[in-house]
Amino acid sequence: MLPQIKLLGDVDVAALSPLMRGMILAVSYADTQAGIGLTATGAMNRKFVHWAAVHFRWPGYTSEDLYSMNKVLNEADMPPLWAVRDMLSHLKLLRRKKDALLPTKRGRGFLARPKAFFDLIATHYLYSYIHDGQRQVDVRNRIRWWGVFLNLINLMSTSGCSLNELANELFPSESYPFIEEEMTVEDWTLRSEFRHGVIRPLCWLGLLHEDREGLTIWQEGTYHKTPLWVACLQLESDTQAQISVH
Numbered sequence: 622m623l624p625q626i627k628l629l630g631d632v633d634v635a636a637l638s639p640l641m642r643g644m645i646l647a648v649s650y651a652d653t654q655a656g657i658g659l660t661a662t663g664a665m666n667r668k669f670v671h672w673a674a675v676h677f678r679w680p681g682y683t684s685e686d687l688y689s690m691n692k693v694l695n696e697a698d699m700p701p702l703w704a705v706r707d708m709l710s711h712l713k714l715l716r717r718k719k720d721a722l723l724p725t726k727r728g729r730g731f732l733a734r735p736k737a738f739f740d741l742i743a744t745h746y747l748y749s750y751i752h753d754g755q756r757q758v759d760v761r762n763r764i765r766w767w768g769v770f771l772n773l774i775n776l777m778s779t780s781g782c783s784l785n786e787l788a789n790e791l792f793p794s795e796s797y798p799f800i801e802e803e804m805t806v807e808d809w810t811l812r813s814e815f816r817h818g819v820i821r822p823l824c825w826l827g828l829l830h831e832d833r834e835g836l837t838i839w840q841e842g843t844y845h846k847t848p849l850w851v852a853c854l855q856l857e858s859d860t861q862a863q864i865s866v867h
């Protein structure tokens with residue numbers, strides 16, 4: 622059974638969740654700026670993409686991060702925008718009219734009470750959303766493992782844990798603990814799928830925070846639960862000291 626996501630605590634979802642903050646800001650922009658302009662191919666225009674890069678404050682995708690790699694920004698240059706746009710479309714919070722995305726009546730209701738939408742957004746995004754580069758079959762196969770993933774992370778991230786520590790616990794190999802030079806293609810694939818299919822969605826949703834202070838772009842950070850995790854998840858491991866995953 623999938624762990625239920627139900628927001629009970631009094632937390633600031635816009636401050637803690639990059640995804641919620643991006644969705645709120647995008648609908649607000651569309652509502653106050655006569656829509657989000659679209660290019661001839663249907664992509665969000667550069668004016669909005671630049672605005673989003675500055676105002677979303679998305680970890681790893683700030684305007685400084687993005688402009689260090691691009692002279693100009695198109696929608697394709699800011700991956701978080703894909704998730705934000707997809708979720709807004711899925712929930713019918715924005716609609717396309719000619720060359721712009723405009724807020725719907727439901728979208729304005731979302732602006733007025735974003736917390737009321739959190740459970741729906743979080744459940745779909747975490748358990749059903751297909752990120753770029755993923756396959757629907759992979760998302761479906763992951764369903765039965767989410768309870769294990771969340772309970773393990775719940776325990777290990779209490780004092781902070783790295784991706785390697787989580788992956789070593791979930792996917793032990795003959796070279797345990799992982800020595801990168803000796804990792805097989807299967808090891809790399811499992812760890813990459815775990816990073817992009819589990820850890821990244823949890824961070825983008827705002828349930829995990831990666832502490833990267835003092836690290837280079839190539840170094841792994843340490844993951845910690847945020848107040849949003851505590852406010853919306855009640856897990857078996859809340860009363861356990863350890864969990865078996867093998």
